[in-house]
Amino acid sequence: MLGERDAKTFCEFFAGIGLVHEALRRSGWQCVYANDIDPKKRAMYEGNYGAAASDHYHLGDVWAAEEVLARIPGRPFLATASFPCTDMSLAGKRAGLKGEQSGALFGFLQVLERLEERRPRMVLLENVPGFLTSHGGADFATAIDELAALGYWLDSFVIDAQWFVPQSRPRLFLVGYQEDLVGRPLIVKRADGVDSLASPWHEAVLRADWIRPSRLRTAMESIEPATGWATVDCDNPAARRSALNNYIDLDGHEWWNAKENSRHFDMMFDRHRRQIEMLRDDRGPAVALTGFRRVREGKQRLEVRFDGLAGCLRTPRGGSAKQVVIVIDRGEVRMRWMTPREYARLQGAGDYVLPENTIQGLFGFGDAVCVPVIEWIDRRVLTPVFEAWAAERSPAADLRVAAKQPMTSVR
Ligand SMILES: C[S@@+](CC[C@H](N)C(=O)[O-])C[C@H]1O[C@@H](n2cnc3c(N)ncnc32)[C@H](O)[C@@H]1O
Known part of the structure; x- marks a missing residue:
């Protein structure tokens, strides 16, 4: 049995209406802390998950680090952050990470930094593909450098919701792994500059070519995080969506x-x-x-x-x-x-309890993640990494290690 310190726990930053939670809870992740600044989204979260389940929802600014740190229990294994995309799009005049909204990423990074030994072993960031090109790629490189400075090995991919549901919604993801996770199933890129196209890291990255468009691969080749790149050989999604007619009344x-x-x-x-x-x-x-x-x-x-x-x-x-x-x-x-119900279905959350106010419902779902996309990332990447780590710490692993130790003789 794994102890509490080894539990499959996560924090959901920029939680909104909680669709990251919706995806992760399906494989047994337990949300121990959620944070967002929007009271209407918190109300939707509570309406769906119930008052008791939303006890961990902290309505407050991610920049209020003291309060955030005080409310995070122990050391969660994973932290997710689907930070605002407003400044990454044309509508937001592409202020990028200098923008007030998208700049909230730095509030999240500050929390990670100040968590110190409680820093989550794994992080998952989500934003629009414009994050990759914002300020000529400088914003993406900054995020990678900042995460590497916090000890994270990195991976990135773009997943379009249309491979799972009939909605065009490409989104860029960045995943970070602390050093103690590096090992199977993670494959690392050699940092000595002699990594060849036939290396296991390159082969795994190229195999998942749908989720790594050439622009992203070029960025991954040109940015050298102080830690390094690490990936899971996850292949492409299988693209099994059903017809739009099934989502529309x-x-x-x-x-x-x-x-x-x-x-x-x-x-x-x-x-x-x-x-x-x-x-x-x-x-x-x-x-x-x-x-x-x-x-x-x-x-x-x-x-x-x-x-x-x-x-x-x-x-x-x-x-x-x-x-x-x-x-x-x-x-x-x-x-x-x-309708909001159709929005919910197109985000893969057809049974979500809707608010009475239509605009509020559209707002919540319009900003949210697509559940089957996060589920795919979880099944192919997050849970395998967690399970490999947990297996290393199980009593059986201790026994395996003990079996390899020379027996001390009893006189
Ligand atoms: C892209 S949405 C994330 C939606 C979420 N993943 C979901 O499934 O509903 C970004 C969220 O960041 C929140 N936000 C913006 N600035 C914030 C801040 N300074 N502190 C905390 N939350 C913030 C917004 O209220 C919004 O819900």
Whole structure:
């Protein structure tokens, strides 16, 4: 039996509505501390997990280090941080880590530093792919240097939610491992500059080529953390998603009236309108599509997707961030806004208890992680690393070690 100090525990920073928790609890991780600054998200977390389960949720600024440190019990094995992406995107004017929002990463790093001997053995950071290119790659390199200075060996990958659910949502991940985890299943890159393309690290990185686009591989080749790079030979995800129709309520709901429908029909590009008319005139079974309203060349447009995916869910700041559902069903075209329940399903959390307020629900899910993505990372990377470490510390391992020791003779 493993002692409490060896438990599969984690802290969820920038916890929001707790979808990292949702993914990790499925394999037995226990959340011992969660932190976010947003009371509405905490209310959603509590509504879903219950008041008792959310006792560990600390509503407060990550920069309030004293308070954060005092509330983290013992030494959690893992800390996750899906820090704000606002400054990594064009909408945030790409202030990057200098921005007030995305700069909260430094608040998290400060907590890691001050945890000292209680520092988690493993960290998982999440952000948009713009993190890789922000300030010409300098922000990504800074994050790596800072983590390496805290003793973490590093790995990185980009995973798109569309390999698991019908939602386009690529996200960049950084994983860090403390020195005492280095060993199987981690494969390290040789730090002496003679690592060749045939080395086990390169082979593992190249095998998982979907999750390491060339731009990321180039960054990983050019940045040399003071610790080093370490990876798990996890291969590519198997890409098994089901159809958008299964995530959208095809009937029911308040569909727009004829006037609102035709207003949105008029907003479409001609080629999109023609495709919808063809589907309508086929009079076939229901087909669900999604679209976003955007201003293009000074004109409001409804851009429809025909690739079987929903666009990346976002927080509903203004009409352009809300997603439109279009159902073409036996000669009829129906339209409406996407609902919080559909958002929840597209984030892989279809049973999540929703708040009464629709906008609050859309906000929570628009900012959240996609559960099956985190589950995949957990199954392929986090849990194998934890289990290898725990196995080394089990009584059986002690017995194995003892068996190899020469017996002291009893006189
Ligand atoms: C990308 S969201 C993370 C969502 C989360 N992973 C989920 O599944 O719901 C970033 C979160 O960081 C929180 N945040 C922003 N600045 C913060 C700060 N200074 N301290 C603590 N939390 C902060 C926001 O309220 C937001 O919920």
